[in-house]
Amino acid sequence: MNTTRRQVLAGLTLAATLGPSPAGAVPRRLMPKDFLWGSAISAHQSEGNNTNSDSWLLEHLPETVFKEPSGSACDSYNRYAQDFAIARSLGLNCYRFGIEWARIEPEEGRFSQTELDHYVQVLASCRAHGLLPIVTYNHFTVPLWFAQRGGWEAADSPDLFARFCEHATRALGDQIGMASPFNEANIHLLVKVFRMTATPEHRARRVAMIAAAARKTNAPRFSSILFAEPDRIEPNLLAAHAKAYQAIKAGPGDFPVGVTLTTQAVEAVGENSLAPLVEATLYGGWWDAVNQSDFVGVQAYTRIRVDAKGPTGAPAGAEMTAAGYEYYPQALGSVIRLAAAKxxxxxxxxxxxxxxxxxxxxxxxxxxxxxxxEKCLHEGIDVRSYIYWSLLDNFEWTQGYSQHFGLVAVDRTSFIRTPKPSARHLAGLIRGN
Incomplete structure (x- = not known):
């Protein structure tokens, strides 16, 4: 859908409601002049009606582990100009979002020019709003045909992904500001860490869902990244990143292509802690991939405390977030320092x-x-952005719409966007620079 004047004006009208940041709430920060302030979002979690993806099928199975289906999500497929206008009104100068492989290549080898044209318009609108587009080529979801033939378990999956990246870059590359082939390229290894403490019932429900998907699609080996066997897909994902990097760098466009990682801080508890094993498991071969790319993106939400038996719970009395893990923003400093060491x-x-x-x-x-x-910058570490997840309250995978990460609330029926006080606060933080 073309960006309409109505969409732009709607975004600007919302921006006008932001008002000043709460009095006295904004400490002064001194970041580098070219520092990037942004927010992040993914295609499946915000666009809506991603009907040709593996996740859409899984969400609608009777055996699903998803609390609810994604449905129309935030309707960002149509309302992206509103989102860009809100982001810019906060003083953001970049926006990290995904393009959806399941839309662009709905059938194996057939690429939709209509969808590529749509993303050309999205990128142009992003730049027109003064935002650097940071593009993720794959944020977990894949085309249904790709999942049906074995997903990332298939030997030729790296070549198929590189082919998609080549086609997408050919159409979009001259508008992209930065990119990564994958969001959280090591997400499957975080799943492996979590399985160290998962109950048999938890594991069995996920196995049953994937088996049901295979029956539903008559697929000999249905595979989806968040529910696959990590060791089976790790080599192919590493190869897929390497091939995709080359395909994207071939252009058009001349922009950095990096690796984004899930980088939860791993902390040892007591004697004989398995923390070194957990950390090695979490990162696998991905630091080597970083060193063959242009940058690393760290994505931190909490810490993982590890004793002699494996991951253990938060300390007694610790504040917990609505996602069920410990409130621990200090993890961000820890993982930035880890990246600087690696x-x-x-x-x-x-x-x-x-x-x-x-x-x-x-x-x-x-x-x-x-x-x-700020502390890491003062230590001389080359940190170049702070990108908040997420601009909008959106679809949070198996948890549905029950968890609210957004700076902006989204009405589930009307899709009206309402910025929260925290959005005004972030705008104040940015103005302080």
Whole structure:
């Protein structure tokens, strides 16, 4: 859908309602002149009606582990100009979002020019709003045909993904500002860590869902990244990143292409802690991939405490977020320092956020997280962004719409966007620079 004057004006009208940041709530921050302030979102979680994806099928199975289907999500497929206008009104200068493979290549080898043209318009609108487009080529979801033939378990999956990246870049590359082939390229390894403490019932429900998907689609091996066997897909994902990097760098466009990682801080508890094993498991071969790319994106939400038996719970009395894990913004500083120790590549904070219905805690999260970035800068670490997850309250995978990470609330029926006080606060933080 073309960007209409009505959409732009609707976004600007919302922006006018933001008003000033709460008095006295904004500490002064001093970031580099070219520092990137942004928010992040994914295609499936915000666009809506991604009917040709693996996740859409899984969400609608009787055996699903998803609390609810994604449906129309935030209708960002049609309302992207509103989202860009809100982001710019907050003083953001970049916007991280995904293009949806399941839309662009709905059938194996057939690429939709209509969908490529749509994303050309999205990118042009992003730039017209003064935002640097940071593009994710794959944010977990894949075309249904790709999942039916084995997903990332298939030996030729790296070549198929590289082919998609080549076609997408050919159409979009001259508008892209930065890119990563994958969101959280090591997400499957975080799943592997979590399985160390998962109950048999938890595991069985996920196995049953994937088996039901295979029956539903008459697929010999249906596979979806968040529910696959991590060791089986790790080599193919590493190869897919390497091939996609080359395909994207071939252009058109001349922009950095990096690796974004899930980088939860791993902390040892007591004697004989398995923390070194957990950390090695979490990152696998991905630091080597970083060193063959242009930058690393760190994405931190909490810490993982590890004792002699494996991951353990939060300390007694710790504050917990609505996502069920510990409120611990100090994790961001920890993972930035880890990245600085592992690579000489520039470091971008590509996600940092909190699920909460108490917006005062989101304000505190922003203060604490930005302070961590500031400390790392003062230590001489090359940190170049703070990108908050997420601009909008959106679809949070198996948790549906129950968790609210957004700076902006979205009415589930009308899709009206309502900025929260934390959005005004972030605008104040940025103005302070």
């Amino acid at each position: 690579t000489r590549k520039p470091i971008y904070v590509t996600e940092s956020g909190i699920a909460t219905d108490d917006d005062t805690r989101r304000v505190a999260w922003l203060n604490d997280s930005v302070a961590e970035v």
